[in-house]
Amino acid sequence: MSILIKNGYVIYGENLDVMKADIYIEDNKITKIGKNLNISADYVIDAKGKVVSPGFINLHTHSPMGLFRGLADDLPLMDWLKHHIWPKEAKLTREYTKAGAYLGALEMIKTGTTAFLDMYFYMDAVAEVVLESGLRGYLSYGMIDLGEPDKTEKEIKVALETMKFIEKLSSERVQFVFGPHAPYTCSIALLKKVRELANEHKKLITIHVAETMTEIGQITSRYGKSPVVLLDDIGFLADDVIIAHGVWLDSKDIHILARHRVSIAHNPASNMKLASGVMPIERLLNAGVNVGLGTDGSASNNNLDMLEEMKIAALLHKVHNLDPTVADAKTVFKMATQNGAKALRLDAGVIKKGALADLVIIDFNQPHLRPINNVISHLVYSANGNDVETTIVDGKILMLDREVFTLDEEKTLEKAEEVVEKLAG
């Protein structure tokens, strides 16, 4: 299949240069970028007055958690998890989780996310949804053993079964990732086994680390060191690890993360809503740590809108540092696109010849996005997910002019309501 996108403002290359150009897509790659391309294509999209941007990469979420949106607000993390979310999750079935995954996938397509890193239960079901939706999903089964050896074995078994299931799908778009939940819910034995398996199977690892002060207190009293030092000491850290949060990090932790080339998924909305704290963005970036952007789940955000997340990230760090130059628009935009791609080892996040055709078209023919003085500024500070009009992943159109091709919108919303009623009953 070929697609020709004409007359758009293209955000080009790693430096985010904005130029008026046409983009030609053949199969799953961008093959030509230039002025007035005169080529025939299966689809011709007129992007006049619109912006063609790399698709957004959500580097940390729990995509089915939209089911719990608005059901447990205004609580701190440990209370939220232990007394509200985990009891609800205990009632989840494969069918219910799949309904949540459909809802998440639909929201991501509609708001311009093209790839996401997920951690949840029933990830075989989530994988089926990813395949059907056309998105790119990096999927981890979230392992929790709470230090009980028989649970350790069980969790490893489920993770390996999920890996096999995903590999059988034989789709580049659906990738398995190891997902031990956090140092406070996983034993050292489990974490060491995950490192061994990730090496053996050449898979990425994602894990929540240093999210709250409570976590730092728990890990320090259990092990006498910070979560990052603990993970370093057991040989867990490497450039295939993506930690979610990294809020409570001291200079030694930052140095360790930089030395191992660990990536971080920053989740500003979730960190603000759960009042977890503020990630030391400047110190991490100055140390050379790759920082991507995530929404976390929709029960702590409460949506999956990466455009909104960029604005929250930019504003949070400015006010926290009392310095408006911190987290400038370009830096934050790169976090939501190319930095996420780097962490996932994905040849996307940038519009250039040869890159994967994962891109979105944003409707700038609207008052809040005019005049077009500064495209990146408008995307970070003025736009939101509803402004996304077209979403293309792997050279396939998932949404065109706000019409979603791959999922049934009405059925998806209905099913989610049905499941929530059943969960409440």
Ligand SMILES: CSC[C@H]1O[C@@H](n2cnc3c(O)ncnc32)[C@H](O)[C@@H]1O
């Ligand atoms: C075991 S699957 C993933 C697990 O993580 C829970 N979760 C959602 N958001 C957070 C967060 O910010 N910190 C820690 N854990 C989180 C989710 O509810 C699942 O139980």
Ligand SMILES: [Zn+2]
């Ligand atoms: Zn999370």
